Amino acid sequence: MSHPLLQPIVAPSILSADFANLAKECQQVLEAGADWLHVDIMDGNFVDNLTIGPPVVKSLRKHIPSAYFDCHLMVKDPFKWVKVFSQAGASGYTFHLEAVEPNPNNWSKTSPRVTSLCEDIRYHGMKVGISIKPDTPWQALESYISADLVDVVLIMTVQPGFGGQKFIPETVSKVASLRKRFPKLNIEVDGGIAPDTIQQVAKAGANIAVAGSAIFGSDDRQRVISILKETLKASN
Numbered sequence: 001m002s003h004p005l006l007q008p009i010v011a012p013s014i015l016s017a018d019f020a021n022l023a024k025e026c027q028q029v030l031e032a033g034a035d036w037l038h039v040d041i042m043d044g045n046f047v048d049n050l051t052i053g054p055p056v057v058k059s060l061r062k063h064i065p066s067a068y069f070d071c072h073l074m075v076k077d078p079f080k081w082v083k084v085f086s087q088a089g090a091s092g093y094t095f096h097l098e099a100v101e102p103n104p105n106n107w108s109k110t111s112p113r114v115t116s117l118c119e120d121i122r123y124h125g126m127k128v129g130i131s132i133k134p135d136t137p138w139q140a141l142e143s144y145i146s147a148d149l150v151d152v153v154l155i156m157t158v159q160p161g162f163g164g165q166k167f168i169p170e171t172v173s174k175v176a177s178l179r180k181r182f183p184k185l186n187i188e189v190d191g192g193i194a195p196d197t198i199q200q201v202a203k204a205g206a207n208i209a210v211a212g213s214a215i216f217g218s219d220d221r222q223r224v225i226s227i228l229k230e231t232l233k234a235s236n
Contacts, residue, residue, distance in 0.1 A: 008232030016212030061089030094129025158191030167192025179205025
């Protein structure tokens, strides 16, 4: 069971939007009830896909000044982009633990590199997020959460890199374990999240849901967003 102060948040992944009408698409989902805009930044290196960068965030910020831009950095060197994304207008900066400390089985203590990165993100005025891939144990996050270095953890429920993938049910136990260990933590899930999978992660304790094709590919985006949010609210 999550903490009552935690808000249910729906964050459409703009990777699934029509890029020729990106600002309009973003505005529409916000008007349809979305809370955040999830921005997938991939460098073709950490993952096998290449998406968008700071200029797009900067441009969207001009069009939608009040939006929360939840930037998910799937990049090889997350240190390199902190200042740039802060200047572009990012609200949250989520990096992959595996990009900074590539061996999850040796994480019994806090890594100075991860600590430094978290502190730099906060210094630049953004919320700190740490994400882990489906194969990385949730315990790899424990020391950073305990040290109050993290504002949100992002549990990948598919392998990062491409939208439209099938949800991996085995990832749900990580959400449940984190919620039990950290009742007040913002837990975000990303990958294959849709009306037919949201129940599993919501019951496990997730309070932030990222959904791409399920929202942008729907004829009734408002209905999908409402289902996701109501399920999160009912379970938490």
